[in-house]
Every structure is written in structure tokens, then in C-alpha cells.
Amino acid sequence: xxxxxxxxxxxVAISVDTPELSRNLAEQAGYSFTFLSDPKxxxxxxxxxxxxxxxxxxxxxxxxxxxLVDSSGTVRWVNLTENYWxxxxxxxxxxxxxxxx
Amino acid sequence: MNARRFNWPIWAGFLLSLIAFLSYFFxxxxxxxxxxxxxxxxxxxxxxxxxLLVGVRRAFSTGQSxxxxxxxxxxxxxxxxxxxxxxxxxxxxxxxxFGFFIFxxxxxxxxxxxxxxxxxxxxxxxxxxxxxxxxxxVSLLELLTSPxxxxxxxxxxxxxxxxxx
Numbered sequence: 001x002x003x004x005x006x007x008x009x010x011x012v013a014i015s016v017d018t019p020e021l022s023r024n025l026a027e028q029a030g031y032s033f034t035f036l037s038d039p040k041x042x043x044x045x046x047x048x049x050x051x052x053x054x055x056x057x058x059x060x061x062x063x064x065x066x067x068l069v070d071s072s073g074t075v076r077w078v079n080l081t082e083n084y085w086x087x088x089x090x091x092x093x094x095x096x097x098x099x100x101x
Numbered sequence: 102m103n104a105r106r107f108n109w110p111i112w113a114g115f116l117l118s119l120i121a122f123l124s125y126f127f128x129x130x131x132x133x134x135x136x137x138x139x140x141x142x143x144x145x146x147x148x149x150x151x152x153l154l155v156g157v158r159r160a161f162s163t164g165q166s167x168x169x170x171x172x173x174x175x176x177x178x179x180x181x182x183x184x185x186x187x188x189x190x191x192x193x194x195x196x197x198x199f200g201f202f203i204f205x206x207x208x209x210x211x212x213x214x215x216x217x218x219x220x221x222x223x224x225x226x227x228x229x230x231x232x233x234x235x236x237x238x239v240s241l242l243e244l245l246t247s248p249x250x251x252x253x254x255x256x257x258x259x260x261x262x263x264x265x266x
Contacts, residue, residue: 005250008249008255008256009249009255009258010249013262014231014259014260015263015264015265017264022234025265035234037232043229044261047216047219047227048216048217049219051214055264062263063216064262065261067220067226067258067261069256069258069259070256071253071256073242075220075223075226076222077222078221080219082211083207084210085136085206086137097255
């Protein structure tokens, strides 16, 4: 993740987790990037990423997705995985990140 | 002799099926090469299937083939009924584990919403304001403008994840 910051990209993680839960996760794993909390899934809905009742207790959660947004706010790269075990690899994203100005 | 009567391939096959299932979630999921396609687990399942096949043949063999060319031994007697039951039960369980693995990796994990209206390349990312882990509200605009490593950021990588609830 530090590699992203080296090329001027800010990684931001978004989920329905509460700020407390994210803080615990970040502390345990030693993550220093931004975690944002969307407990009511408002933003997740706005991005059409809602996976309804997919949580262990039937909560609405986000499906995995990654967006690279340039400094003007335009989406430059998207990954909407079709299998939640398969995620974008950091090196793929870094390649695209280097083309941004 | 007890060691000869013990049908180890059945038990090894069953244990290996369990390992093949669990190792994906605890080991192989951490490496992209073995995560994106679970070939390592499928290989373990294949070896387990081989062991189970050997075990089933041992459990259900009458022992006659070896009696022809060697003097009868205790271990060559037809196996008792409980050995056949154990072989059947363990093989069935292993097949169920394999089925559940295929279901969770290839079917369950693909039940994702279509997300047709998700922002696409060259579209604007919808702005938002959310709380960070200290409860402070942060907007996308702020993320795009406040410095990274002392410089204006080139961009922001938004990573939506399922979360841990």
C-alpha cells in the first residue's frame, strides 16, 4: 500500500463496518491508509455495489470493487470482480496509476 | 496384524480432503496464484480421490487374489463389515466436502450483483462524505485534494470491500 502513496495515489477502503471495527482491523494489520465507514450503505448504493443481505446476519454489504479516480474526479480504471475470491492485484493498479497525471 | 488390517488409505484420503478444503481459506487465499484459481486445492482433492479409491478397493476386496500366490495371512481375510461401512462413510463425506468446496468457490462466490450502474471509465465518480476510523467526516473531494507524501495526489484508489461486520 505504501507503493501507491509513492506514486501519489491515496488508497481508501470503504465498507459497512463501523469506524471502531475498521480501527481495530487497521491496528491489528498495521494498515495506515484511510478507512471509511458506510454503515447504512448509502455510498455503496450510489455506486451500485450493494450486495443485499449477503452478510452473515443478512446485512446489506458491499460487493468487492475497486475504482481508480484521477485528481479531477474522473474514473480511470474499474474492477468489478465476478468472483469474490478474485481481486485486483496491486501491480495491475500501479501500472494504471503511473499513467495518471 | 493390526497394521495390515488398518485401512490407512481411506483415512488419509478423508483427512486430505479436509485439508484440501480448509487450506484454501487459511493458506492459499493469501497468494494470488493459488487464490484466483484454486489449482493447488484441486490437486490435493485429486490425490485424496486416489487414496480413497485405493482404500475402497482394500475394504471391499475379498482377499482372494493374494491368496493364490502366497500362503493365507490374517490380513488377507475379507475385511469385516465395519471396515466397509467406514470406507463408505468416509468416501461419502469426502465427496460432500469436495462438492461444498466447488459450490463455495465457483458458485457461491459468483453470486454477486451485476452493478450495471456502477461508475465506468471516463465517468465522474459520485462525490460522498463518510466517517473515517476516528469518526471524522471525509469527502471524496477532500481525499482528491489533500496531499499524499507532501504532494497533491494523482488520484484516489477506492476499494470497496465486504467488511467484517
